Amino acid sequence: MVLITEHMILQGIKAGGASRRNYEQKLYDLFFYLIREAEKKYGIQPEEAASVYSDTVLAVIKNIVAEKFEGNSSLKTYCYQIFTNKCVDLLRKRTTNRGKMEDTIPYDSLVYELPDETRSIIQKIIVKDERQQILEKLNEIGDKCKELLLMFEDGYNDKEIAAHMKYNTADVVKTTRLRCLEKLKLKITTITSK
Amino acid sequence: MSDSINYIDNYFTGALSDIEKSDFEKRCAADQSFAKEVAEYISMRDAINEYLKQQKREDLATQHQELSTPSNSTKIIVLKRIAYLAAACILLTIGWFSFLRHSKSQLIAANYISENLNTLGLNMGVSDSLQMGITAYNSKSYTEAERLFNPLTHRPATAPEAIKYLGLTYLADKQYDAALKNFDQLASMSLHINPGLFYKALTLMERSEGTDWQQAKKILQQIIDKKLYGYQQAINWINQF
Numbered sequence: 001m002v003l004i005t006e007h008m009i010l011q012g013i014k015a016g017g018a019s020r021r022n023y024e025q026k027l028y029d030l031f032f033y034l035i036r037e038a039e040k041k042y043g044i045q046p047e048e049a050a051s052v053y054s055d056t057v058l059a060v061i062k063n064i065v066a067e068k069f070e071g072n073s074s075l076k077t078y079c080y081q082i083f084t085n086k087c088v089d090l091l092r093k094r095t096t097n098r099g100k101m102e103d104t105i106p107y108d109s110l111v112y113e114l115p116d117e118t119r120s121i122i123q124k125i126i127v128k129d130e131r132q133q134i135l136e137k138l139n140e141i142g143d144k145c146k147e148l149l150l151m152f153e154d155g156y157n158d159k160e161i162a163a164h165m166k167y168n169t170a171d172v173v174k175t176t177r178l179r180c181l182e183k184l185k186l187k188i189t190t191i192t193s194k
Numbered sequence: 195m196s197d198s199i200n201y202i203d204n205y206f207t208g209a210l211s212d213i214e215k216s217d218f219e220k221r222c223a224a225d226q227s228f229a230k231e232v233a234e235y236i237s238m239r240d241a242i243n244e245y246l247k248q249q250k251r252e253d254l255a256t257q258h259q260e261l262s263t264p265s266n267s268t269k270i271i272v273l274k275r276i277a278y279l280a281a282a283c284i285l286l287t288i289g290w291f292s293f294l295r296h297s298k299s300q301l302i303a304a305n306y307i308s309e310n311l312n313t314l315g316l317n318m319g320v321s322d323s324l325q326m327g328i329t330a331y332n333s334k335s336y337t338e339a340e341r342l343f344n345p346l347t348h349r350p351a352t353a354p355e356a357i358k359y360l361g362l363t364y365l366a367d368k369q370y371d372a373a374l375k376n377f378d379q380l381a382s383m384s385l386h387i388n389p390g391l392f393y394k395a396l397t398l399m400e401r402s403e404g405t406d407w408q409q410a411k412k413i414l415q416q417i418i419d420k421k422l423y424g425y426q427q428a429i430n431w432i433n434q435f
Contacts, residue, residue, distance in 0.1 A: 125233035134241035
């Protein structure tokens with residue numbers, strides 16, 4: 001049996017490619033025991049603890065891919081910190097009755113990449129109840145378009161997508177990706193204009 | 195493909211310079227229609243991200259299920275491990291009791307030897323050579339005792355005594371195989387009182403290797419059943435096991 005180290009997982013996720021999924025699963029396995037700990041420590045239901053843990057793993061993967069995890073702490077400490085924060089958030093939401101996430105902009109929204117002033121302008125324009133329609137229309141833009149957009153959102157760059165989806169160049173991927181976004185936009189606009 | 199979407203995408207993928215980024219942000223404030231396009235781009239990317247997260251959550255939920263519910267093969271492995279552990283525990287327990295019995299039989303034998311066989315009596319009527327051998331034995335000169343007893347084992351008149359003393363010399367010198375050979379030879383002799391089997395059992399108890407203890411127990415039972423030499427001692431020992 002090969003022992004998987006944190007370093008191997010980090011490198012595996014950063015390396016991308018077909019094996020990335022494998023390392024994501026290994027990351028999930030590695031700190032799986034946190035679910036049980038949260039049940040004991042915070043009195044959270046098993047399903048809730050599992051859901052918080054899933055979100056933790058997804059956030060960690062995203063940060064690794066985006067190179068936001070700089071390795072100043074061990075992966076274990078990093079995961080534990082995020083997981084604890086999420087557990088505390090969950091408990092806080094329960095006690096303050098602020099459980100309706102649907103009404104808010106997601107914590108990892110792109111809007112947070114804008115500076116404060118610009119963000120407040122854009123936030124006012126974003127149509128919050130549009131999200132469900134976009135999700136539905138995503139299934140209507142074709143499988144290849146959908147796969148491409150999902151891969152990009154998963155942190156793969158245009159070059160990696162080109163290699164995976166057999167496109168000639170990264171530029172072709174970018175053009176195709178933006179066309180897919182326009183296609184999606186068109187589908188949504190058709191609905192809203194009706 | 196519109197230029198706007200390319201421009202917006204470049205901003206969020208970090209392809210713009212600082213000046214270009216600043217221009218982009220200024221345009222968001224000044225151009226309502228452009229700001230709307232940015233908002234639409236963000237909404238789409240956020241929704242795709244949400245879809246992706248949902249997909250991944252489902253994958254992780256499957257993985258969670260697999261990790262939480264042991265599969266049949268895992269169950270078999272767990273059961274096998276339990277079986278191995280139980281077997282190991284049983285073996286350890288048997289081994290421990292066996293060790294205790296062995297060490298106990300060794301202790302009994304050592305006590306008996308120290309109390310009864312450290313010094314052999316110089317009997318009247320035995321030949322001078324036997325007396326010399328016994329003297330050597332009593333002074334723990336076992337090589338000398340062996341040298342003196344050995345030739346006497348071939349003489350009919352001295353053979354039984356010489357074989358017994360030679361066996362005891364080997365026993366005292368911890369040459370158990372040689373001792374057992376002599377006691378076997380003695381036991382096969384037709385004598386009125388024959389300590390051969392008793393000393394053989396004693397030697398096996400003292401050695402306590404492999405199945406020595408079981409063999410010794412069998413011999414002691416034989417001595418008790420046939421009321422042979424040392425049968426009272428044998429009863430005493432058997433009861434202690």
